Structure formats: C-alpha cells, structure tokens
Amino acid sequence: MTSPSLLRRGHAADAFGDLSRATARWAQDTAPRLTTRLGRDDTTAQFLRFVLVGAVTTAVYALLFVTLRGGGYLPAHLVATGVSTVLANELHRRRTFRAEERVHWLTAQWEAGGVTVLGLLATSTALGLLEALTETAHLGLQIATVAVVTGFIGLMRFLALRWIFRPATTSG
Template sequence: MTCASLLRRGQAADTVGDLPDAPAPGERPVSDRLTACLRGDSIPAQFLRFVLVGGASTVVYALLFVAGHGWGYLTAHLVATAASTVLANELHRRLTFHADERVHWFTAQWEAGGVTVLGLLATSTALGLLDALTGDNHPVLQIATVVGVTAFIGLLRFIALRWIFRPAPARA
C-alpha cells in the first residue's frame, strides 16, 4: 500500500534506517497515520477497504457454501453468493466508498448486484467446468476456484463502483 503519510520517517529513522520506537515530537504514531490513511478517500485507501470487505464477504460465502454443500454445489453457490453479495454491497456503500449519505441502499444493491451477475455467471461456469473436468466435489477446491474467479471479477467491480457508478458531485 502506498500512502504518503506512511513514507515519512522520524529523524532517528533516517540515521539508522529503522522506524523509531516513539514518534518524534508533534508527529503521530504510525498506527494513527495508518488509520487516517485507511479512512481517507484516496484510491489506495478505497481499494484496500474494498479488498478487506471482499475478504470478509468471501469468508461469509465460504461458510454458507460449506453449510449448504448438501444441496449440491450450484444451489449452495447461489445461496452463498446472494447472501455474501448483499452484505458486501452494503459494506462497500458504507465503509469502502463512504456513500451511505449519497447512495440509497436499493441503488447500491441494484448497481453492484448488476456487476455481481457477471461474477455469478463466471464463477458458476468455472464450478461447472471444474466438476466436468475433475468429477470431484471437494469444497476446498471449489472455494479456491470461486476465490480466483471472484478476485478478477472483484477488480472489475471496484472499477465499476469507483468510476462508473459514482454519484455526481453535489452542485454548490
């Protein structure tokens, strides 16, 4: 992650090459600078929050997928995708893009959900191919396949949410 505030070092760090144990007078600790950077609206901060939310929703997906595995991989996949997508869309609206005041819940679900349909088609196709090629219904391999495809779709989703579905700026 690149954040300008993380590139600054105290005077002692320049001398020995390591971060000092305590911040220089008037300088905030590294943890405070990192927190401030993560809460900002810069693209790297938004992308890191996007990845963290994506990781959390992927854990929810995996738990639901394993719990519903007895229904068959496709049904478990659809249920887990629907639930984790609604959660991820809301977390992205509130945390990743700080848009809870600007974008209504339904709008966020509709726009991000539309992008998710592409991901659902891609992951379902990948699961179908995996099943056809291996004939193995091992959940770990299936989840790994979904995570790989989802990572690529997630990048496309970030681009869509960040630049395509961005609300127009408020007029003065």
C-alpha cells in the first residue's frame, strides 16, 4: 500500500521540474542578452557593472563583518570596509570603467579611496548612532543601515569614478 504523501510528492516533483526547466530556459535566453548589454561602454552599462561590483563587494563586506564582529562593531566595520573597498576599486578600474591601461592600481586606490573615506565616515556615524539609540542593534539592522547609507554614497561614488576613470581627451 502506498502512502498518500508519497503519491502527492510526484506532483510536487513535476512542478519543481517544470519550474527548473522554465528557469533554465529563461537563463539561456537572458544570459546572452545580459552579457551583451553589460559589455557595452555606455553609461547605463557602466552603471549596471558598478551595481554588480557593489553587490559582490557588499557580500564580501557582510561576510567579513559577521566574521569579525566579535571584536566589536567598529573594528569589524573598518576592516571589512578596507578589504571590500580595495576589491571594489580594483574591479571598478578593470571591469566597470575598463581603465586599467589609463589608471595605475595605486592611483585608483588613492583617488577612489578618497570618496570611500566619506562613505566610511557616513556609515561609521550611522552605526554609532544606531548603537547609541538601540544599545544592542541586531546584526541584520546593522547590515541594513550600512547598505542604505552605502547605496546613497555609491551614487556619489559612481559619479566621482566616472570622472576619475574617464578616458583622456586628445586636443588637436
């Protein structure tokens, strides 16, 4: 005798299989268009690459912050910000703005790092205020606070990096 729950599993498996196949078809259709779109050099493509790099480096930040926060939120924040910023600056130089031939690594870190210092001050202030207002802020709230402030600073950073990593103009 077959259990009724086993009979129902077949329907769930079929539905999951259909969803899996639909997702695979969507990815097959979308991936080439997305890759082509991200490969362009217009402002929209640069902004999309900027957001993608930001998402990846924010994940790196979050992993480091969670790992290091036992030593206090501020040291964890400073280390996580430093590491994720260097990574973001390099990815922006090489991938987002394709400026590795025009801008040396150290120059990129120095110039883009200046904008990051403003972001670090803003996020550190926001975390400090959060800590003062809530005494023990939940980890999710701390990360959300940094994400919101970083999103705003990110828009300013995108504009600054477009200016810093712009191609040299030739006069003549």
